[in-house]
Amino acid sequence: MDTNQYLEVFIDESKEHLQSCNENLLALEQSPHDLAIVNEIFRNAHTLKGMSATMGFEDLADLTHKMENVLDAIRNEKITVTPEILDVVFESVDHLEAMIDDIANGGDGKHDVTATVAKLKHIENGEPFNGVDQSTEELSVNEHKSSDEALHYDEFELTVIQQSHEQDFNTFEIAVHLREDCLLKAARVFMVFDILEKLGDVIKSSPTVEKLEEEEFDNDFYVALVTKDSASDVQKKLLKVSEVENVTVTNIDYQKLAKQEVAVTVVEEVSPQPVVQNTTTKSVAPKTNANKASEKKPSHTSSKTIRVNIERLDILMNLFEELVIDRGRLQSIASELNHSELNETVERMSRISGDLQNIILTMRMVPVETVFNRFPKMVRQLTRDLHKKVHLEIIGAETELDRTVIDELGDPLVHLIRNALDHGIENPEIRKAAGKPEEGKVVLRAYHSGNHVFIELEDDGAGINREKVLEKAISRGIVSAESAESLTDNQVNELILASGFSTADVISDISGRGVGLDVVKSTIESLGGNITIDSTEGRGSLFSVQLPLTLSIISVMLVEIEKEIYAIPLSSIIETSIIRKSDIMNAHNQKVIDFRGKVVPLVFLEEIFEVPRNETTEEEFHSVVLVRKGEKMAGLVVDSFIGQQEIVLKSLGNYLTNVFAISGATILGNGKVALIIDCNSLIK
Numbered sequence: 001m002d003t004n005q006y007l008e009v010f011i012d013e014s015k016e017h018l019q020s021c022n023e024n025l026l027a028l029e030q031s032p033h034d035l036a037i038v039n040e041i042f043r044n045a046h047t048l049k050g051m052s053a054t055m056g057f058e059d060l061a062d063l064t065h066k067m068e069n070v071l072d073a074i075r076n077e078k079i080t081v082t083p084e085i086l087d088v089v090f091e092s093v094d095h096l097e098a099m100i101d102d103i104a105n106g107g108d109g110k111h112d113v114t115a116t117v118a119k120l121k122h123i124e125n126g127e128p129f130n131g132v133d134q135s136t137e138e139l140s141v142n143e144h145k146s147s148d149e150a151l152h153y154d155e156f157e158l159t160v161i162q163q164s165h166e167q168d169f170n171t172f173e174i175a176v177h178l179r180e181d182c183l184l185k186a187a188r189v190f191m192v193f194d195i196l197e198k199l200g201d202v203i204k205s206s207p208t209v210e211k212l213e214e215e216e217f218d219n220d221f222y223v224a225l226v227t228k229d230s231a232s233d234v235q236k237k238l239l240k241v242s243e244v245e246n247v248t249v250t251n252i253d254y255q256k257l258a259k260q261e262v263a264v265t266v267v268e269e270v271s272p273q274p275v276v277q278n279t280t281t282k283s284v285a286p287k288t289n290a291n292k293a294s295e296k297k298p299s300h301t302s303s304k305t306i307r308v309n310i311e312r313l314d315i316l317m318n319l320f321e322e323l324v325i326d327r328g329r330l331q332s333i334a335s336e337l338n339h340s341e342l343n344e345t346v347e348r349m350s351r352i353s354g355d356l357q358n359i360i361l362t363m364r365m366v367p368v369e370t371v372f373n374r375f376p377k378m379v380r381q382l383t384r385d386l387h388k389k390v391h392l393e394i395i396g397a398e399t400e401l402d403r404t405v406i407d408e409l410g411d412p413l414v415h416l417i418r419n420a421l422d423h424g425i426e427n428p429e430i431r432k433a434a435g436k437p438e439e440g441k442v443v444l445r446a447y448h449s450g451n452h453v454f455i456e457l458e459d460d461g462a463g464i465n466r467e468k469v470l471e472k473a474i475s476r477g478i479v480s481a482e483s484a485e486s487l488t489d490n491q492v493n494e495l496i497l498a499s500g501f502s503t504a505d506v507i508s509d510i511s512g513r514g515v516g517l518d519v520v521k522s523t524i525e526s527l528g529g530n531i532t533i534d535s536t537e538g539r540g541s542l543f544s545v546q547l548p549l550t551l552s553i554i555s556v557m558l559v560e561i562e563k564e565i566y567a568i569p570l571s572s573i574i575e576t577s578i579i580r581k582s583d584i585m586n587a588h589n590q591k592v593i594d595f596r597g598k599v600v601p602l603v604f605l606e607e608i609f610e611v612p613r614n615e616t617t618e619e620e621f622h623s624v625v626l627v628r629k630g631e632k633m634a635g636l637v638v639d640s641f642i643g644q645q646e647i648v649l650k651s652l653g654n655y656l657t658n659v660f661a662i663s664g665a666t667i668l669g670n671g672k673v674a675l676i677i678d679c680n681s682l683i684k
Contacts, residue, residue: 020041037076066124069124070123151173158323175248325648325667392442452547453548464533479495492531561609579635593635603637
């Protein structure tokens with residue numbers, strides 16, 4: 001079967017199931033006795049296993065199967081949930097995510113998961129688990145267990161056992177113990193299997209046949225056999241093999257296995273068979289679990305959404321952007337001709353295209369939840385690594401942002417959270433000594449405000465030490481000792497966003513290598529946003545990121561310099577002003593103005609963009625657009641203001657990359673091209 005056409009769907013759905021696993025595992029850690037959560041995780045894992053097997057990704061299916069066995073043991077209350085066990089399950093999910101990512105990138109999804117599989121097997125066998133990493137070999141050598149613990153059956157094997165019972169065959173679990181001084185264990189295993197195959201069919205062995213052949217076991221191995229012979233006959237025949245010290249033959253308790261099958265069948269939503277229904281009524285515990293699972297599971301209603309590839313939406317957006325440009329052109333022509341019917345038609349077209357614009361922009365909006373939902377698991381792992389206690393609270397995850405912004409947002413937030421946990425939140429002992437609760441609090445908040453989305457990360461940790469930051473900044477030459485004294489607290493806080501800056505006493509794997517926050521700053525600014533820091537030493541910090549709702553259609557002010565038209569994003573503009581030439585002053589070889597008591601540097605755009613002038617005129621007044629970047633301001637000097645307009649942001653293409661202070665271009669209604677000014681580049 002050609003499965004390539006289903007690959008994208010498989011990848012998307014696999015990621016959804018893994019995300020659900022992560023969320024439910026975190027919930028399970030808070031409520032370790034809630035079997036309904038275990039059933040939900042089991043259902044996700046089981047679906048993923050089936051999908052992987054269908055698509056031919058056997059490694060993925062195999063690891064999921066191993067994880068599923070552990071979950072099965074948990075829900076059947078054979079093992080109790082502990083943080084160490086959840087660590088291993090989380091580790092398995094991490095591997096599965098890596099495999100899916102590999103497949104999404106064109107790989108085959110193969111990954112070395114030997115150590116994790118060994119841990120899962122260890123847990124599945126119910127052996128005491130302390131989280132210490134053990135190799136497969138160590139585990140296999142230390143296997144000492146009864147056949148009841150050693151052999152676990154999948155659905156196919158259970159079906160074979162069931163049918164054997166129905167046809168009056170005997171099914172045995174056989175434990176074989178070789179003598180301690182046995183030299184040729186593989187040969188004895190061969191002889192045992194030779195006898196067993198003459199007696200009937202071997203369903204399963206533990207360890208596997210491959211491991212038995214390679215002598216990867218101690219002195220015990222276990223076999224499940226279907227035969228017409230009696231238990232005593234089987235035992236006597238096997239004891240005739242030399243160096244076999246002991247043989248235990250027990251009947252397979254089919255009823256016990258059937259109960260497990262019932263639980264699996266109900267949770268998987270397979271159409272119940274009559275036999276299963278009868279068994280369910282006799283079984284109290286599995287029925288309770290199944291009821292909980294059915295309560296937890298959402299009802300299957302008809303889906304009212306479809307998946308659309310983001311590339312198709314991008315194409316639609318590009319086409320619509322062309323339409324917006326043509327709309328501007330039509331409006332311009334209509335105003336020139338002043339024809340009533342044409343005006344009416346253009347107005348109607350403008351109204352409809354406005355509605356269409358809203359719909360298309362809404363289609364591209366996705367909740368920030370898609371980024372936020374990866375953080376609870378990350379915080380859990382970091383708190384365990386750092387031996388800290390941290391409670392993460394997420395507020396406003398339903399807030400929507402353009403998909404383009406969302407895709408770029410993940411990495412900066414990861415840096416901020418890692419920084420908050422490593423440098424912000426103190427150790428429990430230090431917090432206790434400072435009169436704080438041992439458990440630190442980190443709040444990740446998102447909300448709309450005007451045409452922007454704000455994402456804030458607040459912690460109640462140690463805050464930023466002003467003296468320490470200044471000392472490091474002076475030693476690195478970022479600021480001079482003289483100017484350091486005049487910096488405000490916010491200006492000092494923003495120094496930690498400088499490239500290569502780190503106040504960490506000890507460089508750790510979490511952060512402190514000075515490669516974190518400057519990346520955050522540059523990424524946020526490349527998205528047209530900005531970041532501010534508010535911190536109080538001893539009480540915590542607040543990192544606030546301001547982002548535009550969408551990147552493609554923005555509101556700008558059009559300005560003119562000589563005959564050229566430029567667009568300045570409204571999001572950067574504070575206000576416009578007309579100043580007298582005599583009001584311009586000089587400070588440190590920089591022309592400045594006094595704007596309401598604040599010294600604001602002037603930037604003459606005609607000099608920056610080298611605009612040629614036909615004739616030089618001395619104007620008494622200058623038109624100035626006051627723009628800001630965080631707390632900093634600048635006045636952009638232009639010839640005249642044209643007015644506000646919504647424009648379509650177009651990139652300059654591959655031939656014009658890294659053009660200073662220009663973030664893109666747009667096509668105006670009259671067909672002319674206007675360059676869009678990147679105000680952040682002009683403010684130092």
